Amino acid sequence: GESVGLHLPTLSVQEGDNSIINCAYSNSASDYFIWYKQESGKGPQFIIDIRSNMDKRQGQRVTVLLNKTVKHLSLQIAATQPGDSAVYFCADRPSGGYNKLIFGAGTRLAVHP
Amino acid sequence: DGGITQSPKYLFRKEGQNVTLSCEQNLNHDAMYWYRQDPGQGLRLIYYSQIVNDFQKGDIAEGYSVSREKKESFPLTVTSAQKNPTAFYLCASSSHRSLEYGYTFGSGTRLTVV
Numbered sequence: 001g002e003s004v005g006l007h008l009p010t011l012s013v014q015e016g017d018n019s020i021i022n023c024a025y026s027n028s029a030s031d032y033f034i035w036y037k038q039e040s041g042k043g044p045q046f047i048i049d050i051r052s053n054m055d056k057r058q059g060q061r062v063t064v065l066l067n068k069t070v071k072h073l074s075l076q077i078a079a080t081q082p083g084d085s086a087v088y089f090c091a092d093r094p095s096g097g098y099n100k101l102i103f104g105a106g107t108r109l110a111v112h113p
Numbered sequence: 114d115g116g117i118t119q120s121p122k123y124l125f126r127k128e129g130q131n132v133t134l135s136c137e138q139n140l141n142h143d144a145m146y147w148y149r150q151d152p153g154q155g156l157r158l159i160y161y162s163q164i165v166n167d168f169q170k171g172d173i174a175e176g177y178s179v180s181r182e183k184k185e186s187f188p189l190t191v192t193s194a195q196k197n198p199t200a201f202y203l204c205a206s207s208s209h210r211s212l213e214y215g216y217t218f219g220s221g222t223r224l225t226v227v
Contacts, residue, residue: 008153008154008155032215034215036215036218041201041221041223042220042221043119043203043205043218043219043220043221044156044203044216044218045218046215046217049215089155089156091215091216100161101207101215101216103155103156104155105154105155106154106155106156108153
């Protein structure tokens with residue numbers, strides 16, 4: 001992803017629905033991808049990661065999908081809960097040399113009862 | 114428990130004053146980073162350090178300075194040259210040996226100019 005100084009887009013969902021948060025990255029040589037969750041006033045926390053030799057990886061209620069052809073990453077959250085309300089960031093690591101993550105702009109997820 | 118600690122949680126700065134934000138980690142991580150986050154926006158990289166006694170400018174380094182005299186510590190000074198310092202500052206660390214779990218972030222320092 002590329003971090004830009006724009007206000008965050010917001011995804012609004014009903015409690016219990018599935019959420020899909022999308023992210024585009026620019027470097028076709030990136031070999032590692034990660035999703036973070038940031039609650040208000042706190043630091044980002046790791047959710048799930050995936051390496052470039054995989055297309056899909058599942059965690060507890062979360063799934064990350066990687067489409068290298070179109071350089072797209074998505075985070076799926078099953079049965080979204082109010083506690084999932086936060087800002088979600090994707091990040092990718094361009095391969096080779098120093099492992100510096102490139103963060104996307106972030107998406108705010110708002111869960112409504 | 115291993116982790117990364119930022120202090121203080123809230124900091125107020127007067128016009129023309131330098132302030133230093135603390136970041137300490139006991140994860141034995143080689144690399145450390147400072148990010149700035151403005152309300153409703155993403156993360157912007159200020160400075161990063163791969164090893165002790167070495168650091169590089171990020172995308173918005175002007176008005177900031179850092180030091181890396183110890184592996185565990187990476188303090189950020191917001192100087193009077195930073196014209197709009199009010200923001201949420203995040204410190205992070207990572208290991209060169211493994212990128213599993215990516216960066217570990219601190220809980221942030223909210224800086225306000227008064």
